[in-house]
Amino acid sequence: MSTLASVNSVIERLWPLAGASSWDSPGLVVGDPDQPVTHVHLAVDAVLDTVDEAVGMGADLLLVHHPLLFHGVSTVSEDTTKGAVIARLVRAGCGLVAAHTNADVVETGTSRVLAHQLGLVEQRPITAGTTDGTGLGIVGRLPHAMTLVALARELGDVLPPTASGIRVAGDADRVVETVALCAGAGDSLLADPAVLAADVYVTSDLRHHPASDARELMRLGRGPALVDVSHWAAEWLWLDTAAAQLRRELHDVEVTLSDLRTDPWDFAVVQ
16 A cells, blocks of 8 residues: 555655755655555645645545745644644645645646647747756747737636636737746746747746836847736646646555635736
């Protein structure tokens, strides 16, 4: 029978911790390494809803993309969000493991999945990793050129719906073919030469000032159009790929994935 330790060993083989960014904190967060694991449930976020879902399904392990504990904490009191999550997991005997930037950089990582959904060809990482094919983000070419608004609508068909929708900076009729993308927060790559050379950059969580500067560069003809999508939605697509990989490795373990929307916004008022 698989144990938490043996399942975590598979997780770390699929998404090696060595690939994680220095600021990141992936890996085992909650659980007894010797406890049996017969059911793994996947989600983007370790929040109360996904914990309750995993526990309600009888899962022994919740595997998430985003780490629960990014920084040191001084308390896990149950009147804090992190404490409440940890307490519910411990009481239910459900472990918690995170695969974050180590799952972004592999060849089957979050950005690759989004790139494949768009049908990009000639794919290569924006920032190369330590081995061929690995790295952060993806640059590729659409099978055929399309307008910026057509690409935004295609993303709307590919991604699960959220209150924040899809935001675009650029002329709707601008023709785009080369796409740079980074699933999750990607404004750190806005100045990368591969991004600046693309026709459009698709990412999430673009803040006002970096997005404004990038839009001005676009108007000067020195940078891409911008498409800002939900962070959760872009990375949720990866869960299906991750689940398939785990099923191939863990023949005695049930693997399920969450459809719960953990995007933080509930509704928007369009002005």
